[in-house]
Amino acid sequence: MNRKRLYRDGSVFVLRLLAYAALVALLVTGAVWLADHPGTVMVEWLGWHLETPVPLALAGLILLTGALLFLWRLLAGLVRLPGHWRDGLRGRRLRRGYQALSDGLAAAAGGDRREATRLAGKARKLLADPALTSFLSAQSAQLAGDADTARDHFKAMLERPETAALGLRGLLKQALERGDDTAAADLAARARLISPGDGWLLDLQYRLAVKAGHWSDVQALITEARRHKTISPQEARRRTALLLTARAEAAAADGAWDEVRSLGKKAMAADKGLTAAALLLARAYQERQRPRPAAAVLEQAWSHNPAPALAAAYAALKPEDEPLPRLRRLEKLVAGKPNVPESHLVLAEAALSAKLWGQARKHLLEAVSLRPSQTPYRLLAQLERQEYKNEDAARAWEAKRAEAQPDPTWVCADCGKTSPDWHWACPHCGALDRLVSGTPKLTAE
Numbered sequence: 001m002n003r004k005r006l007y008r009d010g011s012v013f014v015l016r017l018l019a020y021a022a023l024v025a026l027l028v029t030g031a032v033w034l035a036d037h038p039g040t041v042m043v044e045w046l047g048w049h050l051e052t053p054v055p056l057a058l059a060g061l062i063l064l065t066g067a068l069l070f071l072w073r074l075l076a077g078l079v080r081l082p083g084h085w086r087d088g089l090r091g092r093r094l095r096r097g098y099q100a101l102s103d104g105l106a107a108a109a110g111g112d113r114r115e116a117t118r119l120a121g122k123a124r125k126l127l128a129d130p131a132l133t134s135f136l137s138a139q140s141a142q143l144a145g146d147a148d149t150a151r152d153h154f155k156a157m158l159e160r161p162e163t164a165a166l167g168l169r170g171l172l173k174q175a176l177e178r179g180d181d182t183a184a185a186d187l188a189a190r191a192r193l194i195s196p197g198d199g200w201l202l203d204l205q206y207r208l209a210v211k212a213g214h215w216s217d218v219q220a221l222i223t224e225a226r227r228h229k230t231i232s233p234q235e236a237r238r239r240t241a242l243l244l245t246a247r248a249e250a251a252a253a254d255g256a257w258d259e260v261r262s263l264g265k266k267a268m269a270a271d272k273g274l275t276a277a278a279l280l281l282a283r284a285y286q287e288r289q290r291p292r293p294a295a296a297v298l299e300q301a302w303s304h305n306p307a308p309a310l311a312a313a314y315a316a317l318k319p320e321d322e323p324l325p326r327l328r329r330l331e332k333l334v335a336g337k338p339n340v341p342e343s344h345l346v347l348a349e350a351a352l353s354a355k356l357w358g359q360a361r362k363h364l365l366e367a368v369s370l371r372p373s374q375t376p377y378r379l380l381a382q383l384e385r386q387e388y389k390n391e392d393a394a395r396a397w398e399a400k401r402a403e404a405q406p407d408p409t410w411v412c413a414d415c416g417k418t419s420p421d422w423h424w425a426c427p428h429c430g431a432l433d434r435l436v437s438g439t440p441k442l443t444a445e
């Protein structure tokens with residue numbers, strides 16, 4: 001290989017040497033020939049007279065050719081010059097356009113509508129690329145409250161792959177603002193094609209699917225969110241439990257109690273403290289005349305999450321019960337979590353109905369010591385009147401009640417408003433799974 005190259009390089013060198021020698025020989029021969037054949041060149045032209053020896057004329061000719069070549073190159077360079085000049089101008093124009101674009105975006109982010117609009121116009125003119133300047137134009141139109149113009153600009157951004165995602169997002173936010181859930185779901189699905197693992201988009205799609213009651217989509221979106229790790233395994237389980245509960249609720253509305261039972265069981269397996277699932281499952285058993293598993297479900301749910309609605313459902317399992325047997329049954333319900341205010345209040349109310357004053361007082365005082373809210377004080381006042389007809393003592397408890405904190409209820413962690421029952425979506429702001437048991441904030445309204 002190397003040897004081959006060596007031979008080739010060697011032969012090239014030899015060839016060049018030969019050519020050089022031939023050239024020198026030719027020149028020498030030419031010079032000798034010229035010396036042997038002396039003469040002059042004579043030119044007569046337009047009254048000019050030139051007479052010169054042949055070697056000098058030849059040298060002059062060579063010089064003239066060189067000068068002409070040089071002149072030619074110079075002219076060609078000059079002809080190309082406006083192109084370079086134009087390119088320079090265009091570069092400056094683009095630079096100024098990008099400057100206007102970035103300044104405009106900053107102005108729009110700062111909420112300066114007039115400056116944003118001015119710079120948007122400038123960037124549009126300098127860059128002449130709608131896909132590029134549309135975002136700023138859309139932003140300034142939005143600041144000016146011109147939704148239609150903003151929409152046109154966002155649509156222009158869809159033309160270019162680099163800006164399509166941003167354009168879709170702009171259209172999506174507009175759809176959400178005007179409450180067009182169908183359009184929003186469609187745009188979110190298109191945006192997900194560009195960025196499949198986007199947590200915000202996944203969450204939005206999930207919320208829209210829940211709101212629309214598209215349960216199979218909800219399930220698919222929980223799986224997707226888990227696959228892209230935008231939600232924790234616990235959150236995925238919780239969402240699955242809520243989905244199963246919603247499906248059970250729909251089945252209950254159709255009276256399909258076997259389906260309610262199967263879905264309710266799965267929901268409770270995914271989240272044992274889910275009151276809504278427990279109530280549905282207990283109801284499904286009760287509808288099939290099976291009070292025993294119904295009671296067991298409510299007892300289990302109480303031990304995880306003692307919600308008053310469970311006690312009401314438990315008492316309703318045997319509505320014909322006399323007060324005393326009912327008290328005995330409720331003691332069984334709260335056995336899994338006896339030392340919480342809710343358990344003491346359930347037993348206190350049942351004891352009051354059964355006229356077991358001593359037991360009622362014991363549970364009410366326990367409840368007050370655990371959580372001094374309005375209900376135990378109200379029941380204590382009732383007890384004083386029923387047991388001893390002691391109006392003064394009753395008034396004293398009522399005075400305390402007036403100053404006590406409200407009883408816990410369902411409070412939305414997002415909007416802070418309260419709801420008497422638990423719902424997947426907050427009835428006030430629509431936030432999903434944000435209702436938590438708590439004390440409502442006392443606001444001066």
Ligand SMILES: [Zn+2]
Binds near residue numbers: 413434
């Ligand atoms: Zn809310």
